[in-house]
Amino acid sequence: MLRTVPSGFERDTAVVRREGAASTYDARFSAGWHNGIGICGGMVMATVGRALGVELTAHGSRSAPADPCAISAQFLSPATAGPATVHTSVLRRGRGLSTGSASVVQLDDDGVAVERLRALAACGDLDTAELGAGASPPDLPAPERCIGLEMAPPAILRGSPMLDRVEHRLDPASVRHLCGAPSGRGRIQGWLRLPGGHEPDPLTLLLAVDSLPLVSFNAGETSDAVAAVELTAYVRGRPAPGWLRLSHVVRDCGEGYVEQDSEVWDSADRMVAQSRQLARITAPVLV
């Protein structure tokens, strides 16, 4: 039984420019995107991408917001459900790409401002991008022959409500491989879409590269989770409608760290995004 609910991606990454406060945007993270450690880092990055896209577009112009082309984030503390502020600044305006900085801040229980994430991004218009031919998309069985996350251990599903909001269909071969491999190593491939008919866009790709609780799949309820320390994503094109294909490769870095390389392909067989992240292996927060 699929447990997916409408993703609410647009609503949950929405930003509102604050009246009277230059370059400041209000956002609200939803508890539905908790991944067991905090609000999914990809959702926080998509929120930042949306704020910078607006900020880097000339105010008063009729242009659509700029797209994130190269965005890098350092994760400073886990984001929580509730209000958040995105402080942005423009570092450079160019004809092709413009560059901005963003900081995501939330108030803790004592009302003290705590920084969640700091990001730098070069943004531009992906409509003008021409993706060259190159590598081939992952070879996958059809989505209906892949494995949904309803097969994940129940404690993982309870701890990661976001798994209801993203529809994953994993290649059975990569799930088997992961189950037999040492923690934090291996390749996993699969399909991804947002339920409720939300077609992928460039901001969705920032979620896609950080959407899978990889290590949780290894060994059931007592397995480790990973928390991103740093993630850099390159969005190479506006994705065609339909399923996305993901390929994640995880490598052990020793001393409790892993590195994950991700690629995202669209239904037209174009690689539309790739990312690399450094993550720390940590105990999962099961609720």
Place this chain on the structure above:
Amino acid sequence: MLRTVPSGFERDTAVVRREGAASTYDARFSAGWHNGIGICGGMVMATVGRALGVELTAHGSRSAPADPCAISAQFLSPATAGPATVHTSVLRRGRGLSTGSASVVQLDDDGVAVERLRALAACGDLDTAELGAGASPPDLPAPERCIGLEMAPPAILRGSPMLDRVEHRLDPASVRHLCGAPSGRGRIQGWLRLPGGHEPDPLTLLLAVDSLPLVSFNAGETSDAVAAVELTAYVRGRPAPGWLRLSHVVRDCGEGYVEQDSEVWDSADRMVAQSRQLARITAPVLV
């Protein structure tokens, strides 16, 4: 005839903490590291890595400076020879990794401060890193059977004095491939060391990933150059003494942009760094 001169890497990436100005470091870029567009981005990143390494180490402790483990930079304007200021700030102190932000500023001819680069970095101690086994190093002929940059077109050499300061020995196969390929595409492999007996260290790896004027090799004096827009580097270990091996893969992104993935291997066959950059194709500045 090899034209290499002592690299001066240590001296030319040195930083001095400014008295009375918290978290501010003075540096001086040398004209010897000009690459035809500006001071080599890898040298600017190495300078930033050095300043953040000092800043993120507890002041007054006897610890060695922290190493850059994941560093991402947005290049805002070409750095020039002469004084530069590195403004740093600590975003997070952790037991394993600490995170900082840095901004490199220079004064233009009118005395106006211009930002050259903004960077974020997670820094830690690479002595504790255990590199897992994994991919294999590039298969290369011995350095003496590879091609030195003295074979590059004279105008490129005149425009890029930094090519005298880094000893490259390129795989003849990849040079042939590049010469026949469309601008900005292909793989190039080779050896790298700093002349004058300077053994590689983690900061050298930030230079290594950005050391080769790739596109210049394509078509002689009239070929294009590339200017980095964004570069993210992951340093995975402290390199063993001796030659480094580089593998650069360049992909066309359309609309005048290329993406370059780099890997650096040490003499002990360990991948010690990898990077990805988004770069703009631009006319070279020949002097």
